[in-house]
Amino acid sequence: xxxxxxxxxxxxxxxxxxxxxxxxxxxxxxxxxxxxxxxxxxxxxxxxxxxxxxxxxxxxxxxxxxxxxxxxxxxxxxxxxxxxxxxxxxxxxxxxxxxxxxxxxxxxxxxxxxxxxxxxxxxxxxxxxxxxxxxxxxxxxxxxxxxxxxxxxxxxxxxxxxxxxxxxxxxxxxxxxxxxxxxxxxxxxxxxxxxxxxxxxxxxxxxxxxxxxxxxxxxxxxxxxxxxxxxxxxxxxxxxxxxxxxxxxxxxxxxxx
Numbered sequence: 530x531x532x533x534x535x536x537x538x539x540x541x542x543x544x545x546x547x548x549x550x551x552x553x554x555x556x557x558x559x560x561x562x563x564x565x566x567x568x569x570x571x572x573x574x575x576x577x578x579x580x581x582x583x584x585x586x587x588x589x590x591x592x593x594x595x596x597x598x599x600x601x602x603x604x605x606x607x608x609x610x611x612x613x614x615x616x617x618x619x620x621x622x623x624x625x626x627x628x629x630x631x632x633x634x635x636x637x638x639x640x641x642x643x644x645x646x647x648x649x650x651x652x653x654x655x656x657x658x659x660x661x662x663x664x665x666x667x668x669x670x671x672x673x674x675x676x677x678x679x680x681x682x683x684x685x686x687x688x689x690x691x692x693x694x695x696x697x698x699x700x701x702x703x704x705x706x707x708x709x710x711x712x713x714x715x716x717x718x719x720x721x722x723x724x725x726x727x728x729x730x731x732x733x734x735x736x737x738x739x740x741x742x743x744x745x746x747x748x749x750x751x752x753x754x755x756x757x758x759x760x761x762x763x764x765x766x767x768x769x770x771x772x773x774x775x776x777x778x779x780x781x782x783x784x785x786x
Contacts, residue, residue: 552723
């Protein structure tokens with residue numbers, strides 16, 4: 530089979546959380562470019578609408594749905610809107626997330642709950658809803674959770690984020706073992722330092738950080754395209770419970786210092 534056919538997403542309906550910027554916006558465009566109809570979900574409605582127009586101008590199909598991933602009612606409405614527009618969601622990209630910069634002895638309970646809620650609890654809730662609807666519609670599909678290399682090792686100041694992302698890795702395995710035999714594949718991507726509009730200025734000010742990346746550079750959003758398409762297409766049909774690390778080899782060098 531030719532690569533273009535193997536990675537083709539024509540006929541698939543993909544829902545991407547955190548789609549208003551950064552990796553989420555890029556994931557949505559990549560999925561649309563490869564044939565999927567895309568449901569854009571985030572809190573910033575204006576940015577979603579702009580991305581929708583961009584996808585449509587390129588020949589793709591998309592709708593924008595304003596929703597906070599911690600709002601269970603909004604979650605249901607997002608899936609309902611997807612079904613009205615395109616049919617059952619067959620690809621879920623659990624991308625929405627938040628980070629923080631707090632030493633553990635200063636971190637508030639509010640910060641801990643916000644980071645764990647958005648980065649871990651919401652991953653479970655949206656995966657549950659997607660899986661229930663796929664099973665009810667007798668559809669096979671794929672769920673891709675966005676983890677992080679900090680789910681394997683830790684750094685100072687991001688305890689809640691690291692714990693949440695470690696939980697995403699384990700949750701991915703737990704979901705996969707229960708859903709794979711029903712035709713719903715669950716896998717994860719663990720990016721390293723990837724330049725986006727959110728962290729661009731910071732990473733540019735810290736070129737020394739690339740010393741810990743064996744490939745010698747920060748990642749670009751396009752560096753995640755291969756893993757994304759692998760896990761959402763027939764190319765990854767025999768993958769379940771895997772976490773694909775895309776970090777230029779950085780996870781091999783993290784010491785936790």
